[in-house]
Every structure is written in structure tokens, then in C-alpha cells.
Amino acid sequence: MNRRAFLKRAGAFTLALLGLSGGTIYYGREIEPSSLEIRKEAILSNKLPSVFHNKKILQFSDTHLGFNYSVKDLKKLVNLMNSRNPDIIVFTGDLIDNPKYLEDHNHTEIINALQPLEAPLGKYWIYGNHDHGGYGTETLFEIMESSGFKLLQNSHVKISEQNQSLILAGIDDMMLGKPDLQAALHQANPDLFTILLAHEPDFADEAVHYPIDVQLSGHSHGGQVRLPIIGHLYTPLYAEKYVLGKYVINNKLELYVNAGIGTTRLPYRLFCKPEIHEYTLHAKMS
Template identity: 65%
Template sequence: MKKTIGSFLALIGLSGGTYYYAREIEPGLLDINRNNIISDKISPAFNNFKIVQFSDTHIGFHYTLEQFNKLVTQINALNPDLIVFTGDLVDKPHNYHWSNNLTIALRKLEAPHGKYWIYGNHDHGGYGTEIIQDVMEAADFKLLKNSHSIIDKDNEQIVLAGIDDVMLGQPDLNTALHLADQDLFTILLAHEPDFADTAANFPIDIQLSGHSHGGQVRFPLIGHLYTPAYAEKYVEGKYTFSNQRLSLYVNRGIGTTRLPYRFLCKPEIHVFTLKRT
């Protein structure tokens, strides 16, 4: 019922004065969403450590390489210590006109403690699995596919883990955390946010996700009209789990998919600053 009414309102509203804004203006705006992550598990060496997350660029579907180059400049201006990408690089890998220019743009992103990424459903879809892996590897991004890395600073560590895409991959969190020290502050990258219900049963402190696009089109009182599978429960922003230590952050992403509109749901990147209590 909500989707039916919302779709009708979208048809009426976006056919009027808001259509130009939703198609041409808001998709080009950018929110920089800043969050402090506070924990006594964060060692002194990682106090004020800055992580930038971007997600769901969907390059090729009303989001151009020129726009992405501008995003690269904006991310670098934040001086991140670590950069993470949580999936869906291009919208349709089998139709995208691949060139070295995308690799060059990705390579320009700079972070002294590394650049990491995970698969999204669009990355696996359209025969893109190997192509996108080659592009990201050439751009110095490290893939976390049911695996983890130890981020080291001044002989102290945090754990950064990632799983394969839930929809089209083979996610395995047990494998991703195999031999990881449970006493270390642990971050999980998972494209689909609803995976947090599973992650909450593991020794994970924060999960960073995308996939939902925040719904892309939102209306007052009604909220979002539609989100894809595995982004139906957790749509945008921060969620906490009362009986577990996990906090989930859902990124609205950069690009659009299915429909080239954003309304009351601006694109965003997340900036997380680790703080030791």
C-alpha cells in the first residue's frame, strides 16, 4: 500500500515543478556525513584516525566519469587515513564503455593506510566480476572477499573485514574473521545493510554498508518508496543493536539506479573519526 500510494505521489509530484530538481539538481549534490566512533577498544595510536566511505557510484547510469573525478578531489580534500568502497562501481558492467580513465581516477584517491573495497550486486551482475576486480586492483584497491586485513599504526592494530555480496556472491563471515583477534576493534564492510542481523552475532564493532541508496526518492510522512532486497530493514543512517555491541551505518551512495532521480535523499559520503574513550 505504501509503495502504491508513494509511486502515485511520485508520478504526480515529479511530473510537476520538482521533476527538474529531482533529476538534474539533487543527484549532483553531496552530503559529507561525519561521525565519531567512540570505543575503549580503539587504541591510542588510532585516536582521530579518519576513514572515508563511498558507495554505489553506479557510473554509467546518469553519473559520469567527470562527476566521479570531482568526487575523487572532494574525498582527497578530507585527508583520509583509510578509504573504503562498499560496492557497485558501475551500473551495468556488460554495457559500460570501459577505459583506462576510470582506473586513473580511482588511482588518484590517496590514503596512507590503504584503499579497500568489496563487491556489490551490480559488480557481480552483468559479467562484471573479473573486470571490476582487475580495475580496482590496478587502482591499488585491495579486495576484501570473505577476508580481513590488519591495519597497523605505531605497532597497534584494528581489523578491517569484508564479505562477498549477499545477493549474487557467496558471503562467509566465519571465513572473513578466521584467525582475527576478537579483542581488536573490528570493522566489517558488507554491501547489503540487512546482513547486520547476522553480523550482530559476531565480534564486530561497526558494519559499513550501502546498497539502499536511502530509497533515492523520499516524501514527508511517507519516507522512502522502495529499497532493494536486503536493504528493506535498514535504509539509511545509524542503527544500534541493544543486546550486541554492533553499530550499523548505511550510506545513501553516490549515483542512482533504476530511475535517475533523487528527492529529499541527497548523495553522501561518510567520514568516520575513531575516538578512544
């Protein structure tokens, strides 16, 4: 977003805040940002192997460490996620708010916070736009690798159990990376149920042309501040069409947009609580 657009949006946000009561402003800064919700969704498909029936995927996104969100907060999140007993954990980008955060903070603390996450079928992640940038890109890779997460950067894995499988793919960030969906799906069996991790939700308009069943995204923060009737005041580039919740594109691709955990630019959430997604897989029996 250019400076002019940002100032215009910031001005609209400020005017909106001025129109609210002091209690509402306090709530938006101090209460709602820590009021985490668990958004439960059922994913149904006759392509899902029976062995994956009732398997659980947890998605978290956009923690933005360093901007109003601390490692201590991250540890609380990890404890909550482990209490949900997920089979697979996915992180859809923006662990940090600014790569400079990694210069000023102990990497071991971040690793120690993320490492205890448990998922018998694996932990996977993709880059967000805030994660990329010189020093941060490589350092974050080392942190996530040490935390037991596998990076899906224009690549995929076949997750198997009892000789039955599904595909989990991921692309690089649209804004600061080089996304390549063809590379991500190279040699992937198109007949297998396929889930794509893409930080920016608007990538779904590209993904719908490929053998992908579900796309999981973040980036939008759900707008972060939403007002009655008006809805969200602002979303970033590539989160302008798909902002929050579930969408079905061309009666084919299911897109889920996560509102994220942290905040960025402004330390407020209003009518847009932070969330994690808990997906339960359901194999339709013919």
C-alpha cells in the same frame, strides 16, 4: 525484486511524481543528484587503540557508473575525497550499474579516475550486487586492483601503526556472491576493534552474532526518493530493515548505512541527497 513488485513500486513512484510540481520533479532529477553531502560521524570505543585516535575513514558507495553518473563525475568525487585527508578509504560496492558498461568503456579512464585517491593506511573495497555477473566480476577486480584498492571478499586485513592494530573485514555480496563471515574473520583476533564492510545493510542481523564493532554498508540508496511523512518509497532486497543512517543493534553493533552517490532504475533523488561518510575514530581513554 520480481517484475510484479517492481511495476507496483514504479507505479507508486509515478503517482507520487504526478502529485508534485514540475519544479520539484526538475529538482529531483537535475539538482539533488549532484548535491553531495559529507555525513560526519564519530566512532567511539575503548577497544580502539590510542594511536588510531582522530584517524579518519572515508566511505563511498553505489556510484553506479553508466546510469546518470560518469567518469567525469567520479573524478570530481575523488578530488573532494582527497581534500578531506582520509587515513583509510573504503568503497562498499556497486561501482557500476551494469557489467555491460565495462564492455563499452575504456577501463583506463576509470583507473585514472580512482588511482589518485590517497589514504596512508590503505584503500579497500567489496563487491556490490551490480558489480557481480560473469565478465564484470573479474574485470572490475582488475580495475580496482590497478587503482590501488584491496578487495576484502570474505577476508580481512589487520591495519597496524606503532604496533597497535584494528581489523577491517569484508564479505562477498549477499545477492549474487557467496558471503562467508566465518571465513572473513578466520584467525582474526576477536579482542581487536573490528569493522565489517557489507554491501547489504540487513546483513547486520547476522554480523551482530560475531565479534564485530561496526558495520559499514550501502546498497539502499537511502530509498533514493523519500517523501515527507511517508519516507522512502522503495529499497532493494536486504536493505528493507536498515535504510539510512546509524543503527545500534542489540546494544552491541553499530551499523552505518550510506545513501550512496549515484542513482539506479530511475534517475531521481528527492529528499535523499547523495553522500559520503566521514568517520573520525575516538579512542576512549580509561
